[in-house]
Every structure is written in structure tokens, then in C-alpha cells.
Amino acid sequence: MSQQEIDQLVDQDYKYGFVTDIESDTLPPGLNEDVIREISTRKGEPEWLLEWRLEAYAKWLEMTPPEWAHLDYPPIDFQAISYFSAPKKQGDGPKSLDEVDPALIETYNKLGIPLEEQKMLAGVAVDAVFDSVSVVTTFKEKLHEAGVVFCPLSEAVHSHPELVKKFLGSVVPQNDNYYGALNSAVFSDGSFVYIPKGVRCPMELSTYFRINQQNTGQFERTLIVAEEGSYVSYLEGCTAPQRDENQLHAAVVELVAESDAEIKYSTVQNWFAGDDEGKGGIYNFVTKRGECRGDRAKISWTQLETGSAITWKYPSCVLKGADSVGEFYSVAVAGKKQQADTGTKMVHIGPRTRSTIISKGISTARGQNAYRGLVKVLPGAVDVRNFTQCDSLLIGDQCGAHTFPYVEAQEPSAHLEHEATTSKVSDDQLFYLRTRGMSEEDALNMVVNGFCKEVFQKLPMEFAVEAEALLGITLEGAVG
Amino acid sequence: MSGFSEWLADVKDVRAPEALAVGLPTKRVESWKYVPIRGLARTTWQPASPQTTEQFALTGGQFVNVPKVDGCVVSENTVTASEQKRLDRMSQAHGFGLTQAALENTRLVLTIQKTASVVLNLHHLANQASSAGFATLVLRVEAGGQLTLVEQFESTDIESANLSSLRCLVALSRDSSVTHVRFQAANATAHVFSNLDVECSENASYRLQTIEFGSKLARNDIYIALVGREASASVNGLAITSGTQYHDTHLAIDHVVGETNSEMTFRNMVDGKGEATFNGRVLICKDSQRSATEQSIANLLLSESARVNPKPELEIYADDVTASHGCTVGSLNKTELFYLKSRGLSEADARAFLQYAFAEKIVEEIEHRDIRELVETQLLGELKHGELIVELKESVDV
Amino acid sequence: MLSIRNLHARVIEKPVLKGINLEIGTGEIHAIMGPNGSGKSTLASVLAGRDDYEVTDGEVIYMGQNLLDLEPEERAWAGMFLSFQYPVEIPGVKNIYLLKAAVNAIREHRGLPELKASEFLKLVREKLKVMQMDEAFLHRNVNEGFSGGEKKRNEILQMQLLEPTLALLDETDSGLDVDALRVVGEGINQMRSPERSVLLVTHYQRLLDIVKPDFVHVLAHGEIKLSGDHTLAEKLEREGYEGIEAA
């Protein structure tokens, strides 16, 4: 491929880059205790939660940003960011879809996420988070019948305070890491999911996150609790408008799986990636962690990361329960001047715990893609198994692919295997497909899709198609 | 005050104040994360003094009996600007580097002349209790030269901590080759530090075989830069760690230009309360097209309290390359054990066989016959129930 | 010599052997045939003591001893030999080390003196000739990089050296070309003796043409569905397993 061709191909539009013209209530930029009090007041939070936020803030002030990642960006000015923005609306928020601002509905339609229940993808309940607040949650009734709670976290604080109090911060403590601490202090909204004992959630749950306001950070916080023997599959999607300056997204996701419970958490992350010169785009600093607390619990992370200027994200599993299972399936694409440092941590504490890590990194244009992972086996975690495979694909000669797998084994019965390869798209494969009549671009798409297949197969069916299409768009023009 | 503070306060070296200020590396430094450094801090270190010997040796931080052989010249004791740069990089590379530089006793510069073929046998003698020696060896291998450098460590019965540190710069000119064999079997109280910095020009090849058996704590920092086309590096390593030993190898290879090759194979076998760390990083720079690298790390855990921390890293900025690494951690393979037992071998013999096999994959690659046999003997001595294999080797090997 | 009674075994919770009854007399050759996955290798492995398989019921008496109580090596000392369907590769261990260690371990338990290196080498060379194997095989690592056929020859070579009382040969004929099959078949025939019994697991008539079995059994779904003499094998070759599986 020639460089020129590559450039041409990489050069493509971000189709979610529009801005919604909507009246917002936005706090002025800046961060201090008063801002935190204000966020808490606006959300009408109970006193204990405000205290919790202030505690986190105090801890955050003592911490320093992590520097170990394979990322390069100027220091973030945390005082230049606005920590709260909400679409203006009357009263307490929409009771039904009719009360939701039509411009918002239009936004979600543009994103391809119809909120009207009758038009919805069959069997998927959606929570939509716009800037700092959740605007609508669909299928509430049906879920309620099954005993499933699926609502904005800010609502759960009032409707299920005892659950929120019990689980919030129990997986990712306030001072876990720099961005996690920041989130704990200023988190805006996110989803809360509670699946009672023995319940199989009757439909896929899904949250769409969108940052709209300028200079606004998004700090959502998601908490999913699966009680004994329950099952839930949850998917999040993210987009943002195209803006010149960088926007910060620092989310926290906590998962709790009790005995025999299973949580499947999928992400299709397509935040604005910035332009070809690296101008603009989302800084995506996310802490995601799940705990298999009970025996035979299972947590599975699947992610397709195509957006963001910077991705710093390590969805992890703490495998405490005996025979519990952790999985991580990831496709990360870094094109333009994107930088991704992503991977997972599998911490084996319980006996016979098993984990699987499949990571596929694709680098194009001037993208830098790093896999960083830790497999840790604590003493006493007997007969642990881990299999890790990290493959990197390079398209073009300006990009980079990096692999940093950490292993800490403290148990002789552990059996851990790690394999990694880095290669470019094989000219032979492309040539073969082209002699069969395929365009160069289609050929590349096919090869890359094949490369990612193992991961896509893990996505809920409805989204696997979406993921392939998204990957196709991301790669548009990457051939040469 | 303990560690090196008093000594550092005493020396005149310009780097001493900085070394003193930096102190010993802590666990917060990523590359020292697993190193049990406290033992070092507990001793008040003094300069070691050289002992008498007939061999070419490093003792008390001094080189003695430098051999006079054809093609090998003792050069003036000064380094070139680029060598100094590499030494400085070594000092800065990690927390202990400054101390090593500031406390350096001697420096030996040897030139292997054009197309000469030289074999050097360097013996590391144990330093006295609570004493340490720091030395630097600079090897310049001229075009087409061939050097075999064999380092061996003498083990003596010293009951308290001692330390030896060798920083070694190797520059390979075009078409030259170096085979470097290190056999570290120092006594159980020794702290052994080895910093190796190798630069390979066009079509030069550097081959390192490093075997760690001994010492209380061993830290190897190996850096290899492939700066000329068709340059290649291969590193084979074995660490056998038991008791309360700690072995640590940090290996980095940079493919600075294209059409270069590297290969690393490392095996850790850990028993008792031993702990082994291996960090292997390969960097393929932008435009270093048509380069290839392969890494394989295998870790065998033999006891409940054994620990390993392997980390193979790849950093790749060029697309037309082949890079792969594999890493495994586990105990002895059950199917293999069953196969051997079904042939009548006792459990203990079968285990010894497989441990031997694990290590032998590295040992059999040592071309230098005397060293290979020495390593094998020692290896078999270390194995529980190694006698059967000793007997077999004696009876059926030709 | 060997008496298997109501043997049940499972692998990872899945029952594979569901009540095997089989008597093997001294000097007899028994062939076990059966479709893929019917449990033939499981039976051979259970008899050799592989612990991936859990015996859930039944007993096995081998020369008056309760076989299932013995460790794999104790079974080998007692004269049992398993030729693996998939011989294990052991990188780093020379073939000759294994051969000599095994021969002497078993001799020791038979009360025989250890073979001296020269005696051993003489013996091995003799057997290599029978198996038409090159001496270079001795100095290669156990099965590492051997072709399928070479591995099977190596198994029979081991059997020749270890002189078992009961040999379990699991698909020792599969993956062999016509010439290799003859060599392996002759290798087995050469071991025939009134004191030695053989249990042959195979799919094909062609090995049984060379090594004539006294009895043929058909294993399907973990049970012996049918037993007969060597004509049964010929019938199976013509008609396949279908009729039997239905029965």
C-alpha cells in the first residue's frame, strides 16, 4: 500500500459528530468542594452520598495522575472542565417519553437508537444518558415484573438506597486510582442494575452515553449487581460530537456477581477520536471491575473500542469465589493519532478459578495501540487456569503495536499460557481475495473481520452486526 | 546509616552525591518492583580487596592477570564519547546505576583486533564478607573479529553477604561475532549485579547464554541495540532458583534499523521459597522494516511458595515485521509424568527427568563444551534425584 | 491373567465406560474394535493407570492383584505395557535415557541385575534392527519431531525392550503405511509367547491379517456389545459397526 492511499483511506468522517442544539443547565468550569455540593444538591442526594463524594474528593487531591501507561498527552487542566450539564427541563424529569424534549429524541434517532418502545430493537431495554443525566429508560414495566431494577443511578439512590449504599464503591473503592477517585467525587449519572436471586433478565439491557455540551466532562458510574443464580447481559454504547478541544470521560463501572450468577458486559465505544492531526477527541479514562464473589460466578467483558483520542481502560475480574470464571474479549482500533492503552486484570483468589483473555489490537494511520494485562495468582488459589492471546495487526508503517503482559504467579498448580503475535495484514491474503474479485477495501475488511471474529462472536447478536459495520467505517480508507 | 551511604560519602567521584541522594532503588520503581532490596540496605558495605590467583579474574573490583593473547590488546583506560554515553545511560537506567558508577574500582578496556579470534575466560572470585567490588569492562571487537567470553563464578563458603558488580560494554563492529557465556554459581550469600550493554553493527552477531544457579540475589540488566542491517542477537537463559534465592533478568533489545533479527528463550525453574523475575522487552523502531523477533519464556513452579513474575513485552512501530512471544507458567506436565511412569520410572525419577529436560533445552545450546559439562554437572547436583540421569549420561553418552 | 469386571469409568463427569467385562487368559491375543469415541482408549488408559479417568465402579484383577490400587509405574513393574495412541513428546529427554532407565527399573523389580551400558546398547541395537529404525533415534528427544509412524515404531521398540507380560496396544497401526505396518505387525508377532497376552485396539482388519487374534470384541458406547473369533473382524470389515451399535 502506498502512504498516500493509506492516508486517503484513513481519512473518513465521524458520522456521530453532530451537536444537538438544546438548552442546557451547565455548571461553570472548575472543581472544588462547593461544586461537589452543588452537583449533589441538584441531584437531590441524601447526606451520606454527599459525604462519600467529599471523602473521595479529599483522597483525589492527594493523588497524582498515573504515568505508567504508553500514552502521551499534555497535562489535563481539571479546572477548565465543567462537571455538570443537564438538558433543561421542567420538574423532576420525564415521566414518560412524551415529556422528553423532542430534540433529544431526535438525537438518539440520529444515533440509530430509537427510544420509542414500539420501534425498539426487539428485547433490548435502553437507558440513555445525555451529558450528565439519564434522560429516559425504556421497558421499565416489563423489567419490573421480572423483579429487575434498571434505572439511572441517581434514581436508584432514592428508590433503592440500601442497595446503592451497600454496593457503591465496594468493588472500586474511592481511592482505587486517580480517575476513579475523581469519578467518585463528581460522578453524574449512569445505570443501576439489580437482578434478584435466580432471575434471568428477560431482555438485553443497554445504555447509550452521549456527551453533547462543550467543555463538559462525563463521569458516569454504573453499578450492576447479580444475585445468586441470576443472569444479565448488558451493553453500553458511547458517542460524542466532533469538537476541537479534548473532552474528559472518566467513568467507573462496578459489577458484583454472587454464586452461580453471570454478568455479560459488552461495550461498543465510539467516542469522537479527534481529527487526523490529533486535535480534539475524548480522553477516555475508565475503571471497570467486576468481582465474582460467589462460587461458580462468571463475569465476561467484551469490548469494541474504536473511538476516543486516548483510551485508558482495563476491565478486570477479581475471581474470589471457587470455580469462578473471568473473560475478556477485546478489539481495540487505533487510527488517526489515537492512542489506546487497554487490557485487563485477572486476579485469581479462589481455587479452580479460570480466565480467558483474547485481545485483538488493530493499528492504522498514526495510531498507537498497547495491550496491558495482568494475570495474578494468589497463594492458595489452586488449579487456576489462564489462557491469554494477544494479537496485533498493523496497517501502514506509521502506527505502533505494543504488548505488556504482566504475570505474577504464586501458586505452583497454576497453569498459565500466554501467546502474542504482531504482524501486518498479509499481502498474500489481500491478493488472494482480490483475485477472487474483491475490492482492496473489501478484502481488507474481510481479513480484519476474520482477525476479530473470536471477539465479535461474544457480543450479543443484535450488536455483533453493528460492531462489524462500525469496524468497517473505522477502517474505511485504511488500505493501500 | 547503612547500605552504601558511608562508602559513597567517602569517595571523591562526582556522581557520589547524586548516588547518595537517590539511595537504593525502591519497589516503587517499576523495574525493581519485585526485588527484595532490603538485604542490601542492611549491610554496611565496604570496598573489597583483591585476592591472589593465577587466573584471569575479577576480584575485589579489580581485573588481575589479564591474558596476553594474540589479537587481544589492552587499550588505554579511557572511553570514547559514545562509550561514555552508553555508560551514562547505564548509570541512569535504574536506581542502582549511579552507585555502581560512583563506586567503580577499575575499568578494563580490551580491543579484539580485526579478524582475530580470541577466547577469554573470566573468573569472578567471591568478595569478602560485607564487601563489594564494582568494575567495568569495555570490549571493542573490530571488524570481522570473533570473541568468546566465558564468565564463571567461584563459590566459596562465605556466611555473610558479599557483592560483586560488573558493568560490561560490548561494541561489535561489522561482520564481527561474540559468543558470551555466563555461568553464575556464586555462593548463597552473594549479591551479583551484571549490567550488559551491547551494540551490534552491520552483520554482527551477538549470542548470550546466561545460566543463573547461585547467589542470594542476582540482578541482570541486559541491553542490546541492533544498529546495523543484518545484525542479530540471540539470548538463551536459564535460572534455577530455590531456597530463598531471588533471580531477576531485565532484557531489552532494540531493533534500531531494519533487517535485524533477535531471539530470546528464557526458562525459570523455581523451587522452595525462591522467586524469579524475567522481563523481556523488544522494541522495533519506526522504519525498522523486515525485522523479526521471537521470544519464548517458560516458567516451572515446583513448590507451594515458589514465585515467578514473567513479563514479555513487545513495542512495535514498523509494520513489515514478524514478532511473537509466548509465555507459560505451570508445574510439571501430568501427561509426560504419566508416560514416564507407565514405562516403569518412579515418581521421583520421572520428576527429575522432566526437570532436567526443562533445563537441558537451554543447556544443550551451549557450544562451549567444558562449560556445558560444568553446567550439566551442577544442574544434576541441584536436582533432587538427579543421580539416575547422571548414571545414564555416564553410561550411554558417547 | 487379566479379569475386568463391571468396569465403569468417567472423564470430566462424563461416563465413558459403562460396565466392561473381559477375561484375558495367558498367551491370548484379544482385539478390541469399535467406532471412534466408543471408549477404547479410555479402557486402555484406565488399565495403565492414567488419573484423568475416574473409575466409578467395578474391579480389575491382574495376576492376582487388584490392578486399580497400583500406581502407573507399579503396573509397569508388574509387566504391563501401554503403547499410546498418541505417544507423548518429551523435549529435552533423550530417547536412550528413557529406554535405559525404563529397562533397568523393570529389571530391578523382576529381580534381574542391571544391564551394563554395553549389554544395553547391544540389546537396543538388536531391537532397532527388528523395527528397522536408525540408531540416530536413540539420541533424539523422546518422540519430539517424530512422524506419526516413527512414534508408533518407537512404542513397539520400547515394548520389545521391556518384555511385558500384558501389552495394551492402542491403535498402534493407525497412521502407518503398508511397509511400516508390516514392520510393526512383525514386531508384535515376534513378541508372541505362551506367557504373554496382548490387547490390541484397532480399527482395521489389515493389522489383524498380520497379527491373528484369538478373540475379537466390539466396543460401542462404553460396553462390549459383541465378542467372537477372528472371523468377527472380517465381518465387521465388510458390514461396518452399524448393525452392532443398534443391537
Ligand SMILES: Nc1ncnc2c1ncn2[C@@H]1O[C@H](COP(=O)(O)OP(=O)(O)O)[C@@H](O)[C@H]1O
Ligand atoms: N481427556 C478427555 N477429556 C475429555 N473427554 C474425553 C477425554 N478422553 C476421552 N474423552 C471422551 O470420552 C469418549 C471416549 O473416548 P476414547 O476412549 O478416546 O474413544 P476411542 O478411543 O474409542 O476413540 C469420547 O467421547 C471422548 O470425547
Ligand SMILES: [Mg+2]
Ligand atoms: Mg482411541
